[in-house]
Amino acid sequence: MPAEWERQAGMWVAWPHNADTWAHNLNEAQREFVTLVRTIARCQRVFVLCGGSGFQRARKAFPPQGSNIVLVDIPTNDAWARDYAPTFVQDQTNGELTAIDWHYNAWGGKYPPFDKDQQVAKKIAQYRQIKCISPDLCFEGGAIEINESGLLLSTRSCALDPNRNAVRSLEQIEQTLIENLGATSVVWLTGDTIEGDDTDGHIDQLARFADNNTIVYAWSDDADDVQAAGLRQNLDDLRAGLALTRRTNVQLIPLPLPEPVRYREMRLPASYCNFLITNNQIIVPQFGVRSDQQAMEILTPLFSDREVIGLPSFHLSVGLGSFHCLTQQQPGISN
Helix, strand or coil: CCCCCEEEEEEEEEECCCCCCCCCCCHHHHHHHHHHHHHHHCCCEEECCCCHHHHHHHHHHCCCCCCCCECCCCCCCCCCEEEECCEEEEEECCCEEECCCEECCCHHHHHCCCHHHHHHHHHHHHHCCCCCCCCCCCCCCHCECCCCCCCEEEEEHHHHCCCCCCCCCCCHHHHHHHHCCCCCEEECCCCCCCCCCCCCHHHCCCCEEECEEEEEECCCCCCCCCCCCHHHHHHHHHHHHHHHHCCCCEEEEEEEECCCCEECEEEECCCCCHCCEEECCCEEEEEEHHHHHHHHHHHHHCCCCCCEEEECHHHHCCCCCCCCCCCCEEECCCC
């Protein structure tokens, strides 16, 4: 699996249409989504899954065909393409792509129905005319973070969730990830998830590679923050895992979580770790709070080869995710 900052042939997203996910602000979430897609399309192709009635809405929102935005008639239940779209891996000798179709059950069966989302990976593979394999593992793309050297980050809470992989050991799960992603080693985080998270602790809310030797991690300096103990545990796990895998040259940089972000008294799982890497951009979620600018200032010097852009994500986050959760990169050269 190539690192996210390696060359991308395109980005896959899904039109937000689920009125249960955005019960009171679907129109606002769609506007933020349109801004995200148009921003990505400034530098690379974006494939928008919009089957059924969503196709007409998406066609009104985006420019005609011939632009970098391609509408694809594949239906979905929800918009979180990172988790159910294929994880793409690439043959290092000839560049040939393979689509990994993890077993997907909406984060342990939390949000039925998810039958359409379960079919997306196979349908994308058919659309792109590439090989598709289905490992015997219930997992999601948001639970995977990898660098160019094959160092993979993930969380035990996702891997060992009894509603995902009830009869598999951590060692078996790790071996499946290594075999299918070309990983060389795995560092497992064990701390609690951030407040409001419904994924059981996706790594893309907690720790991300900025380059091969730099990891930013979600953090809170407030000792009274209910998230603080879990975040400290995650940092300890990163340090221990890097030492165990002899990656002592990896720099760890705290990326503070925003102050509590709420919608109708519900705390949202707001994390700047959910930034998106494109070919020329780093797109950082902005929640309308004071710490938005601080996150931009921390991330900008880490990505000197890309434009760091802040985009509004408050309404999208009401659906309990942000830009990285909504996207899945396809590596390679555009065709």
